[in-house]
Amino acid sequence: xxxxILGLGTVGSGVIKIFQENNExxxxxxxxxxxxxxxxVRDPSKSRAVKVDNKLLTTDPxxxxxxxxxxxxxxxxxxxxxxLDYVLRAIENKKHVVTANKEMMAKEGWRILSLAKSRGVDVxxxxxxxxxIPIIRPMKESLTANRIDEIIGIINGTTNxxxxxxxxxxREYADVLKExxxxxxxxxDPTSDVEGYDARYKLAILATLAFGARIDxxxxxxxxxxxxxxxxxxxxxxxxxxxKLLAIGRQRSDGLELRVHPALIxxxxxxxxxxxVFNGIFIKGNAIGEIMLYGRGAxxxxxxxxxxxxxxxxxxxxxxxxxxxxxxxxDESIPVIDMxxxxxxxxxxIRVKDRPGVMASxxxxxGDHGVSLQSIIQKDVKGEEAEIVLLTHDIMExxxxxxxxxxxLLPAVVKVENIIREIR
Amino acid sequence: xxxxILGLGTVGSGVIKIFQENNExxxxxxxxxxxxxxxxVRDPSKSRAVKVDNKLLTTDPxxxxxxxxxxxxxxxxxxxxxxLDYVLRAIENKKHVVTANKEMMAKEGWRILSLAKSRGVDVxxxxxxxxxIPIIRPMKESLTANRIDEIIGIINGTTNxxxxxxxxxxREYADVLKExxxxxxxxxDPTSDVEGYDARYKLAILATLAFGARIDxxxxxxxxxxxxxxxxxxxxxxxxxxxKLLAIGRQRSDGLELRVHPALIxxxxxxxxxxxVFNGIFIKGNAIGEIMLYGRGAxxxxxxxxxxxxxxxxxxxxxxxxxxxxxxxxDESIPVIDMxxxxxxxxxxIRVKDRPGVMASxxxxxGDHGVSLQSIIQKDVKGEEAEIVLLTHDIMExxxxxxxxxxxLLPAVVKVENIIREIR
Numbered sequence: 001x002x003x004x005i006l007g008l009g010t011v012g013s014g015v016i017k018i019f020q021e022n023n024e025x026x027x028x029x030x031x032x033x034x035x036x037x038x039x040x041v042r043d044p045s046k047s048r049a050v051k052v053d054n055k056l057l058t059t060d061p062x063x064x065x066x067x068x069x070x071x072x073x074x075x076x077x078x079x080x081x082x083x084l085d086y087v088l089r090a091i092e093n094k095k096h097v098v099t100a101n102k103e104m105m106a107k108e109g110w111r112i113l114s115l116a117k118s119r120g121v122d123v124x125x126x127x128x129x130x131x132x133i134p135i136i137r138p139m140k141e142s143l144t145a146n147r148i149d150e151i152i153g154i155i156n157g158t159t160n161x162x163x164x165x166x167x168x169x170x171r172e173y174a175d176v177l178k179e180x181x182x183x184x185x186x187x188x189d190p191t192s193d194v195e196g197y198d199a200r201y202k203l204a205i206l207a208t209l210a211f212g213a214r215i216d217x218x219x220x221x222x223x224x225x226x227x228x229x230x231x232x233x234x235x236x237x238x239x240x241x242x243x244k245l246l247a248i249g250r251q252r253s254d255g256l257e258l259r260v261h262p263a264l265i266x267x268x269x270x271x272x273x274x275x276x277v278f279n280g281i282f283i284k285g286n287a288i289g290e291i292m293l294y295g296r297g298a299x300x301x302x303x304x305x306x307x308x309x310x311x312x313x314x315x316x317x318x319x320x321x322x323x324x325x326x327x328x329x330x331d332e333s334i335p336v337i338d339m340x341x342x343x344x345x346x347x348x349x350i351r352v353k354d355r356p357g358v359m360a361s362x363x364x365x366x367g368d369h370g371v372s373l374q375s376i377i378q379k380d381v382k383g384e385e386a387e388i389v390l391l392t393h394d395i396m397e398x399x400x401x402x403x404x405x406x407x408x409l410l411p412a413v414v415k416v417e418n419i420i421r422e423i424r
Numbered sequence: 425x426x427x428x429i430l431g432l433g434t435v436g437s438g439v440i441k442i443f444q445e446n447n448e449x450x451x452x453x454x455x456x457x458x459x460x461x462x463x464x465v466r467d468p469s470k471s472r473a474v475k476v477d478n479k480l481l482t483t484d485p486x487x488x489x490x491x492x493x494x495x496x497x498x499x500x501x502x503x504x505x506x507x508l509d510y511v512l513r514a515i516e517n518k519k520h521v522v523t524a525n526k527e528m529m530a531k532e533g534w535r536i537l538s539l540a541k542s543r544g545v546d547v548x549x550x551x552x553x554x555x556x557i558p559i560i561r562p563m564k565e566s567l568t569a570n571r572i573d574e575i576i577g578i579i580n581g582t583t584n585x586x587x588x589x590x591x592x593x594x595r596e597y598a599d600v601l602k603e604x605x606x607x608x609x610x611x612x613d614p615t616s617d618v619e620g621y622d623a624r625y626k627l628a629i630l631a632t633l634a635f636g637a638r639i640d641x642x643x644x645x646x647x648x649x650x651x652x653x654x655x656x657x658x659x660x661x662x663x664x665x666x667x668k669l670l671a672i673g674r675q676r677s678d679g680l681e682l683r684v685h686p687a688l689i690x691x692x693x694x695x696x697x698x699x700x701v702f703n704g705i706f707i708k709g710n711a712i713g714e715i716m717l718y719g720r721g722a723x724x725x726x727x728x729x730x731x732x733x734x735x736x737x738x739x740x741x742x743x744x745x746x747x748x749x750x751x752x753x754x755d756e757s758i759p760v761i762d763m764x765x766x767x768x769x770x771x772x773x774i775r776v777k778d779r780p781g782v783m784a785s786x787x788x789x790x791g792d793h794g795v796s797l798q799s800i801i802q803k804d805v806k807g808e809e810a811e812i813v814l815l816t817h818d819i820m821e822x823x824x825x826x827x828x829x830x831x832x833l834l835p836a837v838v839k840v841e842n843i844i845r846e847i848r
Contacts, residue, residue: 018569018711028636029568031751126566132712134558134566142550142558144453145442145732212452270718273697287442287729288556291719294694295712305711308569322746327455 001030001315002037004064004095006086007077008057011100011127012039013050014304015074015311020051026308030315038064040077065089072314074307075099084108091115091123096318098310100127100303106201106217109208110330120323124310129202130155130279132302133295139209140326146285148210151249152423155202157277157298158186158193159225159245163262164275167233167242173226185277195224196245196260203247206281207258211251212329215258219336223261232349232418235379235389236264239347242272246423255335257342263423264347340398345374345422347391348400350407351414354386358412362388365410369403371395385414391422425454425739426461428488428519430510431501432481435524435551436463437474438728439498439735444475450732454739462488464501489513496738498731499523508532515539515547520742522734524551524727530625530641533632534754544747548734553626554579554703556726557719563633564750570709572634575673576847579626581701581722582610582617583649583669587686588699591657591666597650609701619648620669620684627671630705631682635675636753639682643760647685656773656842659803659813660688663771666696670847679759681766688771688846764822769798769846771815772824774831775838778810782836786812789834793827795819809838815846 005012019026019036026034036056044057064070065086073090077083078101087104090097091112099105105112105128116123126136130153139148154160158180165176177194180186192198200222204215225245236243241264250257265272270292274280279297284290296302317323352358359376366373376390392400400419408416429436443450443460450458460480468481488494489510497514501507502525511528514521515536523529529536529552540547550560554577563572578584582604589600601618604610616622624646628639649669660667665688674681689696694716698704703721708714720726741747776782783800790797800814816824824843832840 014711021710022569022571025571026569028753029751132709133715134562134717137561137566138558141737142561142733143729144736145446145450145729147446147449270697273694285556285729286445287438287725287732289720289723289726291557291717293558293715293717295715299713301711302713305567305569305709308711309566312568313565316749317746320746320749322741322744322749325740325744325746327453329452 001032001034001072001318002070003034003072003074003311004037004067004070005039005074005076006061006064007075008039008041008048008052009076010300011076011303011307013048014300015076015307016050016052017301018304018308026312030312032315032319034311034315037070038067040064061086065093070095071318072096072098072311074311075101076307078103080104080107087112088115091119091121094119094121096121096314097123098307098314099123099125100307101125102128102198102201102205106204109205110214113328117324122314122317122323124314126310127303127306129205130281130297131295131299132305133279133281133293133297135206135281135293136209138293139206143283143285143288146287147251148283148285149251150284151206151210151281152271153203153206153247153279153281154244154271154274155247155279155281155297156193156199156245157279158190160274160279161185161277163225163228163243163245166228166230167237170230170234172230173228194226196222199245199247199260203249203258203260206247207249207256208330210249211256211334212331213256213334214330214332219258221259221261221339225262227418228262229418232420235349236347239264239391240267241265241422242267243420244271246271248423252337255337257337259339259342261421263421265423340396340401342397343394344397345392345394346400347389347420347422349417350388350390351417352386352388353412353414354381354384355412359388361410361412362390362407365406366392366403368406369399371399371403425456425458425496425742426494427458427496427498427735428461428491428494429463429498429500430485430488431499432463432465432472432476433500434724435500435727435731437472438724439500439731440474440476441725442728442732450736454736456739456743458735458739461494462491464488485510489517494519495742496520496522496735498735499525500731502527504528504531511536512539515543515545518543518545520545520738521547522731522738523547523549524731525549526552526622526625526629530628533629534638537752541748546738546741546747548738550734551727551730553629554705554721555719555723556729557703557705557717557721559630559705559717560633562717563630567707567709567712570711571675572707572709573675574708575630575634575705576695577627577630577671577703577705578668578695578698579671579703579705579721580617580623580669581703582614584698584703585609585701587649587652587667587669590652590654591661594654594658596654597652618650620646623669623671623684627673627682627684631673631680632754634673635680635758636755637680637758638754638756643682645683645685645763649686651842652686653842656844659773660771663688663815664691665689665846666691667844668695670695672847676761679761681761683763683766686844688844690848764820764825766821767818768821769816769818770824771813771844771846773841774812774814775841776810776812777836777838778805778808779836783812785834785836786814786831789830790816790827792830793823795823795827
């Protein structure tokens with residue numbers, strides 16, 4: 001079997017490392033000699049952390065995409081341009097594809113998979129979500145007896161690392177972000193992670209698998225962690241919650257809830273104990289009940305582990321003459337529910353003037369919009385100002401937004417500092 | 425596609441329920457109409473919690489095993505006799521088999537799978553370990569790029585429920601067992617669960633998948649939870665540990681460590697947070713690092729979820745003309761390491777006469793056998809007796825056993841109350 005690899009960055013090097021270190025095992029498990037025939041790189045003269053025969057390197061994608069001897073193309077470049085064209089060309093040329101590309105699978109997965117079906121090849125993408133943690137394959141195979149009701153994931157390691165450090169060490173966001181960048185856990189431009197875009201791509205992929213729906217990533221409400229302060233984490237902790245960046249997909253009778261945002265989650269929930277760079281994906285099915293899959297959601301070797309597992313699976317397919325065993329479902333008629341219509345508890349932190357009757361006036365403003373409060377607690381008093389933290393009962397988001405318009409106009413209210421949804 | 429089911433107990437009824445409740449989904453996911461053609465029962469007149477057309481019931485296994493119209497035989501009777509014969513006959517007759525039978529797969533898996541290979545059919549057994557939690561398929565497919573170094577599981581829900589209740593409510597074993605029996609979490613004869621035999625079968629199956637070894641279940645050292653007292657749980661807690669019944673498989677250069685026993689596990693370990701009837705399986709691979717799979721390891725619907733997922737997978741195989749995609753490895757040459765040669769920390773609780781010099785004499789006895797102590801703490805004093813709890817450094821089991829022979833002979837020692845291994 002011959003493999004061509006597009007890209008020799010972190011993940012590509014990891015794939016080669018695994019083939020070097022676990023070669024005997026892989027031979028045993030596939031019954032085949034697997035050989036890496038070509039690797040597409042930008043600069044063949046660059047020195048690399050992994051040993052690769054220089055003759056394997058090429059700067060011409062055609063040497064991989066159009067080589068009839070190559071059975072499997074491994075795409076580990078990332079992004080859409082020019083990657084999507086490469087992948088479509090490989091499929092046109094009847095090559096199986098393994099990809100780690102979340103953005104491409106989230107946006108163009110339906111197109112890639114339908115072309116693959118028509119050309120009689122497979123496209124596997126286990127590494128696109130949560131690194132090495134088995135999740136794509138469980139969704140496609142292990143959980144098929146279930147109607148999936150809910151999938152909630154901590155699927156971005158960078159933000160989970162930041163939130164964990166903020167919680168455990170009582171530090172502020174900017175401070176921890178800087179450290180994460182120094183440690184290589186966050187990129188120089190952290191936008192995609194901290195604003196939740198990375199998690200959004202992954203949720204789109206998971207939601208398609210869970211609900212059989214074609215998802216437009218722009219339909220996923222997305223909010224990052226940049227507004228979370230250490231004081232929110234402290235107050236949440238006192239209320240019995242952790243704060244995590246969650247990717248949430250829920251099936252309701254009227255459509256799908258799809259959202260990525262920081263959320264209060266009860267400390268007894270398994271996801272609340274997923275810390276540091278670890279990922280966890282919590283799934284509820286109508287037969288299986290609750291399960292959680294946990295592990296390293298990123299990093300060179302965990303991600304490469306998923307890529308190589310996909311390669312091995314495809315080799316087994318080729319050997320047994322199998323293709324397109326699992327049909328992809330991309331139902332376009334399933335609606336995404338407007339965020340105004342989700343129901344949740346809300347944590348709201350408000351800075352007020354420290355004078356009598358403030359709590360009553362705030363409670364009344366909420367009450368007038370049908371928002372009843374579970375608790376309202378005055379915290380820190382500083383000079384003439386105080387901080388109030390309140391937790392609502394379950395209520396529709398629209399009611400909370402409407403109430404907040406009025407709350408902001410109250411003379412005693414200085415600022416609504418933060419609003420964080422709760423999740424159960 | 426026609427299915428025959430052997431057995432209509434808890435799991436069998438669950439399988440039928442899923443086909444009733446999720447019928448549309450299953451049709452979508454397989455593209456096939458699946459029909460249950462016959463169900464083997466002992467007593468067709470018995471009233472049942474699930475609606476089944478009486479014409480489907482039969483007391484003659486031949487009506488399923490020898491019916492050429494039946495494609496897949498689902499075995500949910502359990503045990504070896506007569507089940508193994510049924511399964512082998514189904515395979516001889518070229519039927520695919522789905523089974524939830526841990527004892528049969530642990531003891532006779534190699535025989536069943538090799539016959540299946542020669543007859544060109546598949547045998548799937550996801551439900552045999554940890555109910556609905558995806559574990560067999562991840563081991564066979566998702567983790568194949570890895571050398572698996574370690575697999576540690578909480579894979580018996582009954583004992584985990586008992587230990588959790590003992591820990592959270594400070595109750596004794598016998599008391600909680602009784603309650604578990606009333607709740608249906610423990611059987612009238614709880615031996616198989618509380619003595620660790622159930623976990624042993626499951627570990628044998630997992631170890632075969634993880635290490636490619638043929639395992640004799642009797643080679644797995646097995647110790648149950650009946651000797652664990654609430655006082656051990658309290659002392660362990662004070663030392664920073666939870667006590668869990670663990671099934672441990674480890675690859676060492678000289679062979680495999682295979683053992684089931686209660687163990688101290690650091691509270692920060694993900695397995696320490698697996699509580700109540702939940703199961704968790706923690707795996708270390710040389711590429712993926714650490715992952716954990718978590719969920720309900722037993723119960724009607726979670727187990728049936730795994731059975732039906734296997735059925736769906738086999739239907740997909742049949743539709744795409746696939747068979748024997750994944751080779752089973754049953755290497756008989758991999759040795760199992762003697763328990764005397766494992767290395768661990770040990771928690772030891774000793775009742776002594778409360779007099780000066782006791783701790784010194786005990787520490788000396790251990791020291792003489794090369795066992796150095798991490799801590800030695802005097803606990804409860806009652807009358808003329810006191811309790812001492814000690815924690816050793818890492819040491820070979822043989823040295824601890826030898827030291828304990830001498831410790832037991834010390835005049836000040838009343839009784840060595842308990843010895844519990846630590847696991848990291």
